[in-house]
Amino acid sequence: MASHGARGRSGGRPTLEEVAARAGVGRGTVSRVINGSPRVSDATRALVEAAVAELGYVPNTAARALAANRTDAIALVVPEPETRFFAEPYFSDMLRGVGAALSDTEMQLLLIFAGSDRERQRLAQYLAAHRVDGVLLVSVHADDPLPDMLSQLEIPAVISGPRSAAETLASVDSDNYGGARQAVEHLIGRGRRTIAHITGRLDVYGAQRRIDGYRDALRDAGHEVDELLIEPGDFSEEGGRRAMAALLERRPDLDAVFAASDVTAAGARQALREAGRRIPDDVALVGYDDSAIARHMDPPLTSVRQPIQEMGRAMIDLLLTEVADRRPAVSRGLERRQMVLATELVDRASS
Amino acid sequence: MASHGARGRSGGRPTLEEVAARAGVGRGTVSRVINGSPRVSDATRALVEAAVAELGYVPNTAARALAANRTDAIALVVPEPETRFFAEPYFSDMLRGVGAALSDTEMQLLLIFAGSDRERQRLAQYLAAHRVDGVLLVSVHADDPLPDMLSQLEIPAVISGPRSAAETLASVDSDNYGGARQAVEHLIGRGRRTIAHITGRLDVYGAQRRIDGYRDALRDAGHEVDELLIEPGDFSEEGGRRAMAALLERRPDLDAVFAASDVTAAGARQALREAGRRIPDDVALVGYDDSAIARHMDPPLTSVRQPIQEMGRAMIDLLLTEVADRRPAVSRGLERRQMVLATELVDRASS
DNA sequence: AGGTACTGTGGGAGCGCTCCCACAAGTGAT
DNA sequence: ATCACTTGTGGGAGCGCTCCCACAGTACCT
Numbered sequence: 001m002a003s004h005g006a007r008g009r010s011g012g013r014p015t016l017e018e019v020a021a022r023a024g025v026g027r028g029t030v031s032r033v034i035n036g037s038p039r040v041s042d043a044t045r046a047l048v049e050a051a052v053a054e055l056g057y058v059p060n061t062a063a064r065a066l067a068a069n070r071t072d073a074i075a076l077v078v079p080e081p082e083t084r085f086f087a088e089p090y091f092s093d094m095l096r097g098v099g100a101a102l103s104d105t106e107m108q109l110l111l112i113f114a115g116s117d118r119e120r121q122r123l124a125q126y127l128a129a130h131r132v133d134g135v136l137l138v139s140v141h142a143d144d145p146l147p148d149m150l151s152q153l154e155i156p157a158v159i160s161g162p163r164s165a166a167e168t169l170a171s172v173d174s175d176n177y178g179g180a181r182q183a184v185e186h187l188i189g190r191g192r193r194t195i196a197h198i199t200g201r202l203d204v205y206g207a208q209r210r211i212d213g214y215r216d217a218l219r220d221a222g223h224e225v226d227e228l229l230i231e232p233g234d235f236s237e238e239g240g241r242r243a244m245a246a247l248l249e250r251r252p253d254l255d256a257v258f259a260a261s262d263v264t265a266a267g268a269r270q271a272l273r274e275a276g277r278r279i280p281d282d283v284a285l286v287g288y289d290d291s292a293i294a295r296h297m298d299p300p301l302t303s304v305r306q307p308i309q310e311m312g313r314a315m316i317d318l319l320l321t322e323v324a325d326r327r328p329a330v331s332r333g334l335e336r337r338q339m340v341l342a343t344e345l346v347d348r349a350s351s
Numbered sequence: 352m353a354s355h356g357a358r359g360r361s362g363g364r365p366t367l368e369e370v371a372a373r374a375g376v377g378r379g380t381v382s383r384v385i386n387g388s389p390r391v392s393d394a395t396r397a398l399v400e401a402a403v404a405e406l407g408y409v410p411n412t413a414a415r416a417l418a419a420n421r422t423d424a425i426a427l428v429v430p431e432p433e434t435r436f437f438a439e440p441y442f443s444d445m446l447r448g449v450g451a452a453l454s455d456t457e458m459q460l461l462l463i464f465a466g467s468d469r470e471r472q473r474l475a476q477y478l479a480a481h482r483v484d485g486v487l488l489v490s491v492h493a494d495d496p497l498p499d500m501l502s503q504l505e506i507p508a509v510i511s512g513p514r515s516a517a518e519t520l521a522s523v524d525s526d527n528y529g530g531a532r533q534a535v536e537h538l539i540g541r542g543r544r545t546i547a548h549i550t551g552r553l554d555v556y557g558a559q560r561r562i563d564g565y566r567d568a569l570r571d572a573g574h575e576v577d578e579l580l581i582e583p584g585d586f587s588e589e590g591g592r593r594a595m596a597a598l599l600e601r602r603p604d605l606d607a608v609f610a611a612s613d614v615t616a617a618g619a620r621q622a623l624r625e626a627g628r629r630i631p632d633d634v635a636l637v638g639y640d641d642s643a644i645a646r647h648m649d650p651p652l653t654s655v656r657q658p659i660q661e662m663g664r665a666m667i668d669l670l671l672t673e674v675a676d677r678r679p680a681v682s683r684g685l686e687r688r689q690m691v692l693a694t695e696l697v698d699r700a701s702s
Numbered sequence: 703a704g705g706t707a708c709t710g711t712g713g714g715a716g717c718g719c720t721c722c723c724a725c726a727a728g729t730g731a732t
Numbered sequence: 733a734t735c736a737c738t739t740g741t742g743g744g745a746g747c748g749c750t751c752c753c754a755c756a757g758t759a760c761c762t
Contacts, residue, residue, distance in 0.1 A: 063748035065413035414718035
């Protein structure tokens with residue numbers, strides 16, 4: 001049938017040249033029409049479009065990539081094992097936002113996991129080959145070499161959750177400081193007096209910002225900040241349980257807890273229950289993320305919602321701008337592009 | 352270290368030609384080394400490899416794709432909305448298996464959702480542009496036009512779960528018939544006498560096979576098959592609930608139920624509970640999929656496990672063979688390639 | 703009349719590969 | 733010595749685009 005050896009004149013997919021011949025114009029003109037250049041008369045454009053439709057012409061991506069030195073693809077790099085990716089609603093929401101923002105584009109999204117060393121290796125190779133025009137980085141730890149590799153290769157990148165206040169990459173983040181303030185102010189407003197905080201991993205910038213927000217909210221309300229009420233966690237359930245137990249031992253009189261994540265709050269709840277404290281009667285509990293866990297907890301957990309889908313959109317916006325400008329924002333000496341999106345407190349029965 | 356400034360003519364990435372110059376050989380020879388051709392002497396190979404390492408050469412994928420007319424990429428097409436994808440462990444397991452099988456390959460995996468019409472449109476465009484060498488199709492309904500489109504475009508494809516016994520595409524499936532038999536034989540072995548079956552969607556081939564397995568297992572054990580004990584479901588929880596209620600009304604004396612999916616079993620459990628039947632004391636319950644639901648049900652659900660990761664691997668094996676052979680298996684007139692993998696009964700407290 | 707500026711168009715020159723033919727050199731049978 | 737292979741190698745000819753220069757045509761000045 002169709003494809004024997006010599007895929008000659010008319011056998012395979014139509015080429016630009018064939019469309020040009022059909023429309024009775026030159027190759028350049030067809031290219032202009034395909035790429036939406038304004039420098040084509042309406043009559044010619046119509047002619048070309050007809051030919052394209054008749055032949056069912058679809059541009060050859062490889063040829064375009066080779067000639068134009070771009071791939072029309074960006075990667076969403078997840079430096080976590082796949083399991084984490086599927087377990088945490090954060091990622092799927094992010095993917096949704098990114099996908100939505102990309103759907104009006106010709107850009108294609110690649111999902112790349114870099115959890116294992118092996119996968120890291122592959123990714124490095126991949127990036128070195130410049131197989132994507134830009135990279136979206138989510139969930140990056142402070143000491144990850146990935147961002148630097150990206151700068152080195154001059155690949156535009158946007159990070160969700162800057163690594164520090166001095167983040168050099170373009171970044172999108174939710175307002176961790178403000179979110180923490182909301183949580184604490186809410187608890188104060190409910191009449192709680194002794195409010196503890198179980199932090200996230202201390203090497204995560206966002207976790208630090210939440211601590212800052214916690215402190216400032218108390219201070220601004222005229223409470224003093226008792227360092228004994230701050231206990232480090234690590235975003236995990238077990239960490240939350242341990243931290244809560246420690247806090248209860250140290251300050252049995254506490255009447256509220258702000259946990260740095262919903263999962264942490266779940267752990268804390270467990271410890272509270274074991275200690276015979278009722279939620280919210282004895283101790284009010286507020287989490288962070290507004291994940292499915294929060295909605296299904298017993299009692300449902302008051303939590304700080306991050307606009308994750310919107311963050312995904314914002315990342316794409318930033319990235320596409322940089323890609324269009326053909327180099328990372330920082331190397332153009334432009335003002336650093338850091339976006340911070342507002343959070344929202346979702347009030348449920350736990351507080 | 353490796354990459355300082357003046358690399359070759361223009362300062363960009365090194366090309367084949369530059370590697371050739373550096374190694375003092377011809378372009379063709381370098382290409383041969385890169386692609387692992389045996390027709391290169393060991394001495395020359397060493398020379399070229401050294402040059403590659405020194406220059407940090409990485410092949411240009413676009414150029415290769417253009418010249419060789421292949422993309423070294425395959426797509427995993429999920430004709431479902433993203434939400435389903437993340438909700439069902441089936442997909443993540445599949446992805447794991449596929450990823451693992453692909454990790455020794457140069458092949459790149461693309462994850463493409465085609466849940467909405469819009470996404471469908473994009474996918475069609477994508478396939479028409481031949482941007483992948485092959486396609487993995489999961490969760491395809493009987494009337495989906497996708498498989499035909501693929502054949503039309505002569506894109507190699509492997510489907511998980513054939514659409515019928517006469518599936519033309521290469522396919523991988525678990526042994527639905529055998530799995531159902533295992534479930535029913537298990538119930539018979541436990542001394543159950545009146546075993547009902549809540550089916551899956553009847554337009555899904557696998558669901559039909561499970562009904563066949565149910566029937567034959569009963570027959571072979573000397574039981575007669577009572578059609579009143581077979582109630583159609585649709586794989587959903589609500590469907591399971593409804594079906595169970597209908598069965599209880601019709602045959603209040605039943606003492607076991609084989610449900611076509613864990614989710615269905617969850618619905619059935621609800622109906623049983625409402626009717627005051629205890630599990631497994633009054634009615635034994637067996638599901639299908641061995642999903643997280645099964646493990647977390649109360650009581651934990653006996654279920655038929657499908658080797659989903661292995662299925663992913665098998666799909667890749669089939670697909671890569673077809674891709675290497677450059678056209679769909681069926682058009683080569685080869686024996687159809689249908690793989691069927693064994694299932695395993697996971698015995699828990701519900702039976 | 704000539705000059706200048708634009709708009710629309712055609713087509714050459716690559717982009718960096720793979721494929722394949724040509725050919726030199728070696729090997730062994732006749 | 734001739735022929736017939738085999739092995740290893742070089743490099744031409746594309747693959748189907750984009751980029752950009754050249755140039756015809758038109759418009760509006762001097």
